[in-house]
Amino acid sequence: MKKIIIILSVAFVALSSCQSLKEEWDPVFTIKNEDPAAFVPYTEATLPGFAGEFTTIQDLKALYKGGGVEIAEALWIRGQVISSDVSGNIYRELYIQDDTGGIDVKIGKSSLYSEYKIGQWVYVNCKGLTLGAYNGMPQLGMAPDQTTTNEYETSYIDEWGIINSRIFRGEFAEPLAPVEVDENKLKMALAAGYTGELWGKYVVIKGLKYDNQIFALVYPNPNLPHKSTNPENRVFLSDKGTWNINTWALSKARYINAVQVGQFDTAEVGSGNTRYGPITGKPSEYLSDGKVLGSFGRDADLTYKEIMVKYATANYVSHYFTIGKTSVQVRTSGFAKFADDVLHYDITDGGHTCDITGILSLYSGSAQFTLVDEPSVSVKIN
Amino acid sequence: MKRILFALVALAACLTLSAQEYTGGVKGIVVDRNGRQPLENARLTLLSGAQELAVIETGEDGSFLFPNLDNGSYTLVITAPEFLENQVQVTVNDGYVKNMFTLSLTSIQKVADIDDDSFAAFDLDDSGYNDNPTILFGSNDVFNSIAGYNFSSVRFRARGYISESQEVYLAGVRLNDAITGYSPYSLWSGLNEAMRSKESVNGAEVSDCGFGGYNGLTNIFGDASSVRKGLRGSVMTNSTLYRLRLMASYATGPMDNGWSFAANVSARLGGNDWIDGVYYRSLAYYFGADKVFNRNHRLSFAFFAAPGERGAQNASTQEVYDLMGDNMYNSNWGYQNGKVRNARVRKTHEPVTFVKYDYTPDDVFSASATVLYRFGKNGYTALDWYDAQDPRPDYYRNLPSYYYGNIDGDYVADLNRNNPDKYMTAKNVWSHANMYPELTHINWDRIYNINRMQEGGRSKYVQEERHVDQNDLNFAASFKWRASDAVNVTGGLSGRINKTEYYKQIADLLGGEYFVDIDNFAEREYASQPWKIQNDLDYFLEHGEARKLKVGDKYGYDYNAQFRSVGAWANGHFVIENLSADLSGRIGYESFWREGLMRKGLFPGVPTDNDMVSKWEAAGVEYAGPGAQSSYGESEHLGFLTYAAKLGLNYVIGGTQRVYSHVGYFNDAPRFNQVFLSPRTRNAIMDGITPTRTFTADANWQYSGNGINLRASVYYTQIKDQCKVMSAYDDIQNAFSNFAITGIDQAHSGFELGFKVPSYLVDDLYVQGVFAYGKNLYTSKPVMTQTVDNSAEEVMKDVLLPYWDLTYFEDGTVQRHHVPSTPELATSLGLSYSFNYWFIEADVEYFDNAYLDMSPLYRTDYAVAGLDNNPTWEEMAYMTTQEKFDPAFLLNASVGKSWFIKRKYQLGFSFNAKNILNNRNVKTGGYEQTRIVDNTVSNERFYRFDPKYFYMSGFNYMLNIYFRF
Helix, strand or coil: CHHHHHHHHHHHHHHHCCCCCCCCCHHHHCCCCCCCCCCCCECCCCCCCCCCCECCHHHHHCCCCCCCEECCCCCEEEEEECCCCCCCCCCCCEEEECCCCEEEECECCCCHHHCCCCCCEEEEECCCCEEEEECCEEEEEECCCCCCCCCCCCECECCHHHHHHHEEEECCCCCCCCEEECHHHHHHHHHHHHHCCCCCCEEEEEEEEEEEEEEEEECCCCCCCCCCCCHHHCEEECCCCCCCCCECCECHHHHHHHHHCCCCCCCEEEECCEEEEECCCCHHHHCCHHHHHHHHHHHCCCCHHHHHHHCCCCECEEEEEEECCEEEEEEECCCCCCCCCECCHHHHCCCCCEEEEEEEEEECCEEEEECCCCHHHHEEEC | CHHHHHHHHHHHHHHCHHHCCCCCEEEEEEEECCCCCECCCCEEEEEECCEEEEEEECCCCCEEEEECCCCEEEEEEEECCCECCEEEEEEECCCCEEEEEEEEECECCCCCCCCHHHCCCECCCCCCCCCCCCCCCCCCCHHHHHHHHHHHHHCCCHHHCCHHHCEEEECCEECCCCCCCCCCHHHHCCCCCCCCCEEEECCCCCCCCCCCCCCCEEEECCCHHHCCCEEEEEEEEECCCCCEEEEEEEECCCCCCCEEEEEEEEEEEECCCCCCCCCEEEEEEEEEEEEEECCCEEEEEEEEECCEEEECECCEEHHHHHHHCCCCCCCCEEEECCEEEECCEEEEECCEEEEEEEECCCCCEEEEEEEEEECCEEEEEEEEECCCCCCCCCCHHHCHHHCECEECCEECHHHCCECHHHHHHHHHHHHCHHHCHHHHCEEHHHHHHHHHHCHHHECCEEEEEEEEEEEEEEEEEEEEEECCCCEEEEEEEEEEEEEEEEEEEEEECCCCCEEECECHHHHHHHCCCHHHHECCHHHHHHHCCCCEECCCCEEEEEEEEEEEEEEEEEEEEEEECCEEEEEEEEEEEEEEEEEECCCECCEECCCCCHHHHHHHHHHCCCCCHHHHCECCEECCCEEEEEEEEEEEEEEEECCCEEEEEEEEEEEECCCHHHHECCCCCCCCECCCCCCEEEEEEEEEEEEEECCEEEEEEEEEEEEEEEEEEEEEEECCCCEEEEEEEEEEEEEEEEEEEEEEEECCCCCCEEEEEEEEEEEEEECCCCEEEEEECCEEEEEEEEEECCCCCEEECCCCCEEECECCCCCCEEEEEEEEEEECCEEEEEEEEEEECCECECCCHHHCHHHHHCCCCCCCHHHHHHHHCCCECCCEEEEEEEEEEEEEECCCEEEEEEEEEECCCCCCCCEEEEECCCCEECCCCCCCCCEECCCEEEECCCCEEEEEEEEEC
16 A cells, blocks of 8 residues: 555656746745836946947938938947827837937837836937938838838837847936027028938927918828828818817817817818818719729718718827928827817917927928927917 | 345345235335436435334336335435435335335536636636536536536537526526626635535426526535535646645534534645646635434535636737747736736635525425525736736737738738838747747736836836626525326525626736826827716816725726526426426516716716716716716616426336437526626617527437446527627727627537447446537627727617628638537547446547637628728628638546555545647637728728637646545
């Protein structure tokens, strides 16, 4: 009997000690998980593979020659974070700035503010990344998608293996103060075009005057094609003042309400030289059979207004301001938490100028502003 | 010696039974409670008080006779190997031979029990899919005893029925979950000894304790006197679920003073060989006591629970499995400080207690009544996050396919995804998971550090615990009356009050200091209306801000599912010689409603007094229009009259064969979880709710004799007007979406064969097998209504699902769609040998015709027609075809032996090896994701998201060593 007991015991111990994952007992014996070690910021000394000097952002931008450039050699840049997506007005991109300039690093992830704090140093190993531009604005991303529909010079840096091997979060530091910009500096930057030092920088422009003009492009059905080659799915809100839009942008709810009360009834479907008619009409009235079938087949007999409500989403709005004779548009996302905040009456009535702080960018030869913080912080009424 | 002589005389008398007339005596037939087959060599002991008068054994046909007894009361004790002891009181009057007719014994399970622990806890969340297998008990029904154990590994469902249709009773009380219908085995996981004694009926048979449904009924006795007498201990190790089980039990059996006591404790601990991150830290305890008063009265009490934690497994897409080289990959866990931590852990402690009263005044009438109460906590943790990146490692945007659009490996340009650099990097990460544990598993360290970096300590990620806490009070009473030699009547009453609270609470702030109770999804659309994004609007209006949550605080949603039911049933059993018939009926009423305990900003309802009106208007709360749908207070009370009827016919041929058949019709209420559109957010109920109607019929032939045991059955069941609600993120609506489906009909038909026959070559060597073949088909085109959590508007209203039951192909053929998640063809053929306390069994199994669970969204005209609203044959075939799993072939074996020590103690072991061929490609279930790819180049068609699968473990074993005395 002793032998039997020994054999059974040995068999039991042998079988019960087989473990494919050696840590399988961890959760059994862990009543409370220990807190992990605190995040350790990267420094020049700890950057993997860094053995040289940093290139300035301005020198990096200078590599751009009118088309996307894949950076094949070792090239590191560093800069301090100047953007935050906490308010929702910036999405899937991070702006960093050094002494020479700022650049949009297209990290294609949301809620970047959770890990990239304003003022924090960020190091970027640019090897394998692509320098490009969007409507003239410099961007650092990945090689463009090789799809027939792609029209960008870069794509997002959104694959985790690439993010972790290219972008390193460094020490926390005091946030940068905005660069003060007057009309002359702005004109110089516009004249310099892509290489203008101001683009991508955190700036404040003082003395801006409201121009009673907005620009917005809405897509009746955002799920359908809406590029310039699809004018049947585009409605421009421009050239007619503000369209009674007195908020920084249009949240979904605000957009639906505006459409339903007829605020945009005179807006035309179409773009460029192709204009179909007001949004009170139907695709079946405006489009040839093939186009209707291809684009709006399901909703061909709804009015565009009804389609806009059915597929409503938040929409950006650009409000125009001027400094001297130079125009600056302040572009706000409909997903921003302050999208439905009303522009202060003192601004819109033209009685007061204002100072606006944000990130300055180039958009098709014009200056464009993106607010980082809420207007109560970013916009100061004079 | 006198007793032996007496017994020999009695036996001799028994053999000449038919030739003599007696004055005073007791006779009857001993049968197996399951299947009613006569038991040969059952031992009967006749007592008068404490004095043993006679001991006899039953004959081949199970019959017995104690002749020449004086008038008076006697106790008859019946025992048989592998059956529970039974005692009955019998009175002999006026010198007649008392005919006890049938005395039944309940079998003890020989093979390892299949219980809730036998199946991995699959993390299906609220996807609406259900992958629960049917648990078949190895009773003396030859089909169940083989299929119940052997087929558990493929999550076999008998006849393709959902497991909820299997009725599970405890101490005479139906315990299927009041809200979901789920079988309640998890309540007593690990209490195998205490809950071993049970009785089962198959199909539409009626049990003594309840009417049952169409998928059998199992009643677990659960009282102290039903626990096997003596002290028992066992240690078990297995390689599929938990590494170690320790169990001990002690039962006194019925003592002379009328008391019985029993206790059972166990611990299940550890992980397993196959699914990383799955672990058990579970205990179980049971205590029961019975007391017999004045022979006729018995009062039983029991209290038990199975508290513990259990890590869950998650399904992934085939792309992930292939890249990881592991079909058992589990995305639920990751390393925290170098230690494994699972994000999805079920934490339960749900005690159950009951008091049962049995009244047995004589051998003509008996009755019992039970009051049972279930309470406690049932939590299930998950990660929750606010304005942060999705932490799931296998989120589709983290996978190579997101950067290279392909279907089954072939590049599809229309999917509009082609970035070779990203694709290659992602592929490299997933193909070298050991080098990138922070990307291929949950990155707990990163989550903590993100939380620590937030101003004020506001956590971006938390671990929530979703609770489903029941307060379940049940009453059931039943009686059994032998009205005459030819008529038996059984019946009963039942009532149930159930209040189940659904809520979630903060389980862990993961390095942060607080979390905020707002609706993440709503904020994306209504950020400028802060009242609208509140999960707890009343708190917000009172305090001017959302609640800051600490560990243990409730948040998100909080509501009660209220359920009430009453019912009555009766069965008449009529015997005319070899023919017997059962005619039974059930009637009842069920009512349920939702009771919101938290007012959500999106669905505030309407203010109920002037104070509320002023508060709401001051805050800008909109309560007219869609917002009038309320998340707070009581919903409409839904009420359903339920009824059912059954007819059973049974014809005995000789002493060995039985032909029997059942027909049943059921009108059952839908369940709470099937009718509320979005119970987490509001009181809205789907339209067109009707009772589910089921018709079932079966015919069976059973042979039991000459060592042969065989059962063959054919069945047909039609289920009509089912409904269900599924939830998923909808990429087109950019919102969490609910799909409510009504009018689901299905038909199940098939053939079952189970057999065990002597080999005739070697003594004690048997050939045994099972063959189950069925067709479980959807037979209707249901309608679907789609809503989103962020709005009261209906995205789709009563949209037909024209491809739910069929896929049409261009060549004129069709594919019928099947009820998923179980093989329709399941076969087993094996050998069984037992000798000198050894047993050896081996079998080969073959499974086929299992299908993937379908998404209703893919079966709409909308999905088939695509963006251009122009359906093509190719789109139809692609979008609506139901995937059929590959067949599977398995080899299993088991061996066991026990030794008696000093004729008093028993030491034994059993060792089971399953899937010896180490087949690691057997899909046991899965589901289509209810998501559509709409961003295509052509803008003409939609594509599916990849489905998710569960796989069976490869080679696995279980060694159980036990000690008894």
